[in-house]
Amino acid sequence: MTDRRNLIRGAVAGAGLVLASAGRSLAQFSSPPHAVRPVRLQKPCVVSTWDFGVAANLAAWEVLSKGGRALDAVEAGARVPEADLSNHSVGRAGYPDRDGHVTLDASIMDETGGCGAVAGLEHIAHPISVARRVMERTPHVLLVGDGALQFAIEQGFAPEELLTPESRAAWEEWRKSSKYQPRANSEVGDYGAQKGDRRDRPGSANNHDTIGILAMDANGDLSGACTTSGMAWKLRGRVGDSPIIGAGLYVDNAVGAATSTGVGEEVIRNVGSFLVVELMRQGRSPQAACEEAVARIVRRKPQARDLQVGFLALSKSGETGAFAIQSGFNYALCDAASQKQLLGANSVYQA
Numbered sequence: 001m002t003d004r005r006n007l008i009r010g011a012v013a014g015a016g017l018v019l020a021s022a023g024r025s026l027a028q029f030s031s032p033p034h035a036v037r038p039v040r041l042q043k044p045c046v047v048s049t050w051d052f053g054v055a056a057n058l059a060a061w062e063v064l065s066k067g068g069r070a071l072d073a074v075e076a077g078a079r080v081p082e083a084d085l086s087n088h089s090v091g092r093a094g095y096p097d098r099d100g101h102v103t104l105d106a107s108i109m110d111e112t113g114g115c116g117a118v119a120g121l122e123h124i125a126h127p128i129s130v131a132r133r134v135m136e137r138t139p140h141v142l143l144v145g146d147g148a149l150q151f152a153i154e155q156g157f158a159p160e161e162l163l164t165p166e167s168r169a170a171w172e173e174w175r176k177s178s179k180y181q182p183r184a185n186s187e188v189g190d191y192g193a194q195k196g197d198r199r200d201r202p203g204s205a206n207n208h209d210t211i212g213i214l215a216m217d218a219n220g221d222l223s224g225a226c227t228t229s230g231m232a233w234k235l236r237g238r239v240g241d242s243p244i245i246g247a248g249l250y251v252d253n254a255v256g257a258a259t260s261t262g263v264g265e266e267v268i269r270n271v272g273s274f275l276v277v278e279l280m281r282q283g284r285s286p287q288a289a290c291e292e293a294v295a296r297i298v299r300r301k302p303q304a305r306d307l308q309v310g311f312l313a314l315s316k317s318g319e320t321g322a323f324a325i326q327s328g329f330n331y332a333l334c335d336a337a338s339q340k341q342l343l344g345a346n347s348v349y350q351a
């Protein structure tokens with residue numbers, strides 16, 4: 001237990017440190033040093049992105065602590081922010097696209113390599129559960145737009161209005177300037193974030209905070225889920241990384257699992273979560289794998305230094321890792337020893 005506490009303290013102390021690479025020119029940038037000591041969890045365990053991951057993990061823990069399956073746990077966890085009306089980046093009350101439509105993206109993967117996803121889904125409050133139905137009840141992986149909605153309704157999901165008065169007001173405020181700049185961790189106002197909105201807080205990603213959640217059950221089986229309303233004020237039809245298997249989420253039960261948050265285009269370009277898992281397969285720790293996946297984005301596209309992307313990973317042995325381009329990315333961890341841990345991830349650049 002003492003070791004465990006020290007490990008966690010070490011990770012917290014490491015979080016927020018500027019990596020040695022941060023002051024260097026991008027031409028010099030290579031793999032960053034490993035400043036954060038990884039936290040190793042005991043199975044069953046669950047990790048998820050951002051501070052709303054704490055509540056999601058607790059819902060997942062309800063399943064895991066009773067001997068339940070990791071797949072059920074990640075679905076239960078993902079449904080928490082989907083239902084949270086104060087959260088404007090996942091599920092109901094998510095900020096709409098440029099034209100006022102709330103369009104949701106989600107994906108899920110189980111321990112057998114099964115996967116399901118929906119993209120651009122409207123009017124359904126729990127896209128993660130529709131993604132699971134795609135996985136379990138169709139021969140397909142990804143359903144989009146009207147087809148995804150039709151499938152959801154056929155499966156018994158009730159269509160409803162997802163645009164709340166608050167998110168409509170934020171959209172109408174944004175329309176006054178219609179400024180479209182997919183950045184993260186920037187000043188309030190670019191995206192119509194309201195005072196008091198969680199995106200109004202320093203260090204939180206301004207217009208897009210996805211939940212990615214990864215769990216290992218008592219059997220040692222891994223599953224993952226990822227769900228988002230995507231980038232606020234996005235072009236109609238824009239799909240991010242979250243429903244793209246290998247980009248926003250990847251699970252290999254022999255190796256580990258990874259998920260991402262931030263500007264999805266950069267994650268798709270680099271097939272980020274698959275990359276993290278493959279690097280783990282080749283022997284890197286989850287922390288080193290997340291660092292290399294971030295480094296690859298920044299090396300390939302120096303302009304990415306102005307964007308936010310974060311990765312979170314969990315290995316088959318319970319080791320965790322997280323890393324981001326910008327500071328401000330945090331993640332929640334939960335196992336029998338402690339159910340409400342929240343850690344700041346280290347990053348290439350410091351705000």
Ligand code: SD4
Nearest residue numbers: 208209210240261262264
């Ligand atoms: C997207 N990656 O649609 C998602 C949004 C996100 O933190 O992760 N925000 O690009």
